[in-house]
Amino acid sequence: MEQCRRKLAPTGPGVNSWGEGMTTNSVVSAFRVLEAVAELQPAGLSELTRAVDLPKSTVQRCLLTLHELGWLRPSTTQPTRWHLTYRAFAVGSQxxxxxxxxxxxxxxxxxxxxxxxxxxxxxxxxxxxxxxxxxxxxxxxxxxxxxxxxxxxxxxxxxxxxxxxxxxxxxxxxxxxxxxxxxxxxxxxxxxxxxxxxxxxxxxxxxxxxxxxxxxxxxxxxxxxxxxxxxxxxxxxxxxxxxxxxxxxxxxxxxxxxxxxxxxxxx
Structure with a gap:
């Protein structure tokens, strides 16, 4: 079990919110942001902040963490807009x-x-x-x-x-x-x-x-x-x-x- 946890734990920025001491609130916030991106994509930070009614800093942190985990990808243009990756399809199709x-x-x-x-x-x-x-x-x-x-x-x-x-x-x-x-x-x-x-x-x-x-x-x-x-x-x-x-x-x-x-x- 410990090996499995180490394998799945993300690395890099945002690891503390997900790997160690991740709270129920942070999980809920992340899923709300993920679902909002799915509904509104391509979606910008301000649009998502209004949709989920969370502080902009919280939404930004969720977006970056979900990106690190492979669930979201940012656009290559500015302002940045967010899309689901195929990971969401792969999991949902199961x-x-x-x-x-x-x-x-x-x-x-x-x-x-x-x-x-x-x-x-x-x-x-x-x-x-x-x-x-x-x-x-x-x-x-x-x-x-x-x-x-x-x-x-x-x-x-x-x-x-x-x-x-x-x-x-x-x-x-x-x-x-x-x-x-x-x-x-x-x-x-x-x-x-x-x-x-x-x-x-x-x-x-x-x-x-x-x-x-x-x-x-x-x-x-x-x-x-x-x-x-x-x-x-x-x-x-x-x-x-x-x-x-x-x-x-x-x-x-x-x-x-x-x-x-x-x-x-x-x-």
Whole structure:
């Protein structure tokens, strides 16, 4: 164990904050800065300081230490802006449950993409959000686009609404105890309206999200259940509102529902 600790301990500037006497606060601060860079990259010091609400000196120290450890890289231009390195991808891709879902889902996601010709998203839960773990792009030049790793609010997305509709009452109640921030022109922010939407989603077997996450984008989604009937992921068909019109909801909705069923059976 001692050999392992010596091997992993960083060297050079910043070692005292990480190698010896590292406090819980410093760990929390570092992860907050890391997550802020992931969300805002390329991000500058002032922007990150505002985002994490920490002293500039603390943010600067976290950035330098994360750089020494290989998690972040600075730009070569001034003012310095920060990016994630591939270390974050390498570690994140080891999430076993999500990888299992992704591998089981891929053949059926391809079928769904060919059927609908629109963008397909596969999302997995992380706390009270979903994370985009796979995206199949459409050939249409005008399309929906979210970067892999994007954190997606449950109340504002087709995948999130489908996931919530399949979740327990306690899980939904816990989410609704907090404010539901608006993301786009038609984001559902009223708890009562959200509960009614979830009831409709359960009845139909798929969710409809018309410009709730991004202006001009409509999506339909369905939850992927495990053997116990609990949601473990969600899949959606997304595209411009001008193409995914009311008359396509049922066709795409049934297709995405059937895809979720196929993935469930594969799992």
């Amino acid at each position: 999430a076993r449950d999500h990888q299992q879902v992704r591998e089981a889902a891929l053949p059926f996601l391809n079928e769904l993409q060919l059927t609908t010709t629109e963008t397909i998203h596969l999302c997995a839960p992380d706390g009270n959000e979903l994370v985009l773990i796979e995206r199949l792009d459409t050939a249409h030049p005008l399309r929906a686009f979210l970067p892999l790793g994007k954190r997606i609010p449950l109340h504002a997305s087709a995948t999130g609404l489908a996931f919530l509709a399949a979740s327990t009452k306690d899980f939904v109640d816990n989410l609704l105890a907090d404010t539901l921030p608006a993301q786009a022109v038609h984001t559902i922010t009223d708890p009562g309206a959200l509960r009614r939407t979830l009831d409709e989603t359960r009845s139909r077997g798929y969710s409809i999200n018309n410009q709730g996450l991004s202006n001009g984008i409509t999506a339909v989604g369905a939850a992927i259940l495990d053997a116990q009937g609990q949601p473990v992921a969600a899949v959606s068909v997304s595209g411009p509102t001008s193409r995914i019109t009311d008359d396509k909801y049922e066709t795409y909705g049934r297709a995405v529902h059937d895809t979720a069923e196929k993935i469930h059976n594969a799992l």
